[in-house]
Amino acid sequence: MNPTPTHPSLMATPSDLRILHLEHTASDAELVERHLHKAGVQCILKRADTRDGFVKALEEFQPDVLLADFSLPHFDGSTAIRLARKKDPDLPIIVVTGMLGDEEAVSVIRAGANDYVLKDRLARLAAAVERAVQEAGQSRARKQAEAELRTLKAELEQRVAARTAELQSANRLKDELIASEHAISVALEQVRSREVEVGLRIQQSLLLGQPPDIPGLQIAAVTVPSQRIDGDFYIFVTHPDRVLDIIVGDVMGKGISAALLAAATKIQFFKALTYLLAESRNGNLPDPKDIIELAHAGIVRHLIDLESFVTLCYVRLDLDQRIFTLVDCGHTGMVHCHAATGRCEVLHGDNLPLGIRQGEIFDQISARLELHDVLLLYSDGITEARNPAKELFGVERLIAHVEANAGLEPVHLADSIRGAVSAFAGPSSLSDDLTSVAIRIGEQPLAEARAETEVLSDLRELRTLRHFVRRFCGMLHDPVPDDDLVSALETAVNEASSNVMQHAYHGRSDQRIYLESVAFPDAITVTLRHLGTGFDCPPMAPPVPDSTRESGFGTYMIFRSVDRARYYRDERGRNCISLTKLRYSGRKEGSAF
Amino acid sequence: MELAIDKIGDIAAVTVPVDELDASNASELKRDIAPLLQANSKVVLDLSAVRFMDSSGLGAMLSCLRQLTAKNGDLKLCGMSKQVRGAFELVRLHRIFDIYGSRAEAALAFQAEPADVA
Numbered sequence: 117m118n119p120t121p122t123h124p125s126l127m128a129t130p131s132d133l134r135i136l137h138l139e140h141t142a143s144d145a146e147l148v149e150r151h152l153h154k155a156g157v158q159c160i161l162k163r164a165d166t167r168d169g170f171v172k173a174l175e176e177f178q179p180d181v182l183l184a185d186f187s188l189p190h191f192d193g194s195t196a197i198r199l200a201r202k203k204d205p206d207l208p209i210i211v212v213t214g215m216l217g218d219e220e221a222v223s224v225i226r227a228g229a230n231d232y233v234l235k236d237r238l239a240r241l242a243a244a245v246e247r248a249v250q251e252a253g254q255s256r257a258r259k260q261a262e263a264e265l266r267t268l269k270a271e272l273e274q275r276v277a278a279r280t281a282e283l284q285s286a287n288r289l290k291d292e293l294i295a296s297e298h299a300i301s302v303a304l305e306q307v308r309s310r311e312v313e314v315g316l317r318i319q320q321s322l323l324l325g326q327p328p329d330i331p332g333l334q335i336a337a338v339t340v341p342s343q344r345i346d347g348d349f350y351i352f353v354t355h356p357d358r359v360l361d362i363i364v365g366d367v368m369g370k371g372i373s374a375a376l377l378a379a380a381t382k383i384q385f386f387k388a389l390t391y392l393l394a395e396s397r398n399g400n401l402p403d404p405k406d407i408i409e410l411a412h413a414g415i416v417r418h419l420i421d422l423e424s425f426v427t428l429c430y431v432r433l434d435l436d437q438r439i440f441t442l443v444d445c446g447h448t449g450m451v452h453c454h455a456a457t458g459r460c461e462v463l464h465g466d467n468l469p470l471g472i473r474q475g476e477i478f479d480q481i482s483a484r485l486e487l488h489d490v491l492l493l494y495s496d497g498i499t500e501a502r503n504p505a506k507e508l509f510g511v512e513r514l515i516a517h518v519e520a521n522a523g524l525e526p527v528h529l530a531d532s533i534r535g536a537v538s539a540f541a542g543p544s545s546l547s548d549d550l551t552s553v554a555i556r557i558g559e560q561p562l563a564e565a566r567a568e569t570e571v572l573s574d575l576r577e578l579r580t581l582r583h584f585v586r587r588f589c590g591m592l593h594d595p596v597p598d599d600d601l602v603s604a605l606e607t608a609v610n611e612a613s614s615n616v617m618q619h620a621y622h623g624r625s626d627q628r629i630y631l632e633s634v635a636f637p638d639a640i641t642v643t644l645r646h647l648g649t650g651f652d653c654p655p656m657a658p659p660v661p662d663s664t665r666e667s668g669f670g671t672y673m674i675f676r677s678v679d680r681a682r683y684y685r686d687e688r689g690r691n692c693i694s695l696t697k698l699r700y701s702g703r704k705e706g707s708a709f
Numbered sequence: 710m711e712l713a714i715d716k717i718g719d720i721a722a723v724t725v726p727v728d729e730l731d732a733s734n735a736s737e738l739k740r741d742i743a744p745l746l747q748a749n750s751k752v753v754l755d756l757s758a759v760r761f762m763d764s765s766g767l768g769a770m771l772s773c774l775r776q777l778t779a780k781n782g783d784l785k786l787c788g789m790s791k792q793v794r795g796a797f798e799l800v801r802l803h804r805i806f807d808i809y810g811s812r813a814e815a816a817l818a819f820q821a822e823p824a825d826v827a
Contacts, residue, residue: 575733582761606761606792618732669768673800
């Protein structure tokens, strides 16, 4: 649209103004057209003289300007203006009429006309058209600008809303991140405590275990773990003819990795032992140094790769020959307290720890053992404990302590060493595990009788087990066990077996329980062995059970019935419960039990 | 298990019909004696057939005592073998139960008590 009149032309062009003229009188229409052309307004005119024609032309002709007579025979100007305005609010409308009073002029403008020109003043028309077109253009432009502004504003609002949503979602994300971070730290904490738990379980089940029951030999193994798991371990292997191998070792490092290395080391020892036993032509036991050499060959590369090493003492006790053999691989050595003199000596080897160099040859030393001699194997956590003045506990203090307490039973000796080290270290916490294995050589009791049986883990077999105990006791005659002793042993065996059937085997009735009874001159021991879940049994008698409960008497009855109840895992991984009843009331002097 | 019951007035005397009461049959006793404990308030349990009792058996005895005292009744035990007595003493339960040598003694003890007990 070009509202500016230029040179007059008869040819219609796309830029020509399209003017709709509502005019009843054809001659008036021609007059108007002539005036416009004369004034140089390039335009196409279309005349309508009825309402229908007018409405149709509004639709089809799409006028740029409307010229309308105000008074028509069958139509009226103000209606025409309203119709036109409705269709296009910006359409320039000029009333061209013959007569117009002041009142009519007002109503013309009110109806929506932009201007009016009287027919006898048509000279004004071109200028009026131009001005109206210009104003309409401006109005349109303003409206467009306003629309654009609105659009912009809407877009802005939309962007603000989008940004706000983004921020909110970022906030949510942040909250979620914080929550998940918290969850992760909780999970990590759980994993850490789980790790400690796993480490402790590895240590308890794989690395430590309980010493075996060998009549005539008292052994106590005590470990006080420091804050974290480290690689302290011991191995007990019983051989025929009262030969016992004990290995006490320490893997450098701490945590689960040290515990796993210790477990791997243990496996190498069992593997080496099994291999050498199978290879042995004359049935002789392989020497400890050879067992160590083979085990070392199996693990040395790994230890070097992992930059770790293992110190250990391997001692073999031959109780019948009263000889011990020791291989000390960079460990603490072994304290040997002689019963005859009451004095200790510390035996050391000069072997390197395991994992230092390949092809290492190990040397062993042997010495005599006498009755009531005490041997002590220990970890450097004991001698390297420091008091607040930073002094070491040291070997001298340890020896003095052992000499002063050699008369104690091994379990109490080991415990007193722990107590002495803790007292020495004072409030400063111990940084290393305190491990000690104390052994006292007792007299070999001759077994008067031995019997074994095997039952299914069916509660109906409890009766069989009780009768087994009764029959066994019935075989003994020096002295003949009295009724109280038999009842007590029967009760303890019954409760322990019942516990195994109901809990260790979780009520399964098709598993096996092995029973072995051995009678010595001063005690009868019944040992139950099973492969079910081992339970954490209290080391001593629990308190008197609460009589408001109907269960929980079993464990108490076991401890009350026998003189000693011990839970341990044997070298074949079986859970063992050994129940010992003395054959004389009170402990006999020098008793092996 | 088959439980024989003898009535002495309002006292029900029940013989525990097994020679060994352990984890294999204690729950069976608890189950089968329950109707008797519901029907009677004064109960004497005769243990003279029982040669052996373990912790599960003791648990069953406690269960009987508890059911009777809950309804203001009472339980008396009699005919304990040495082993059974030993088991009660081992866990101090002999202080909780009224224990008599024979059924007659237990019944007499019930009769001697004030009538409003049951």
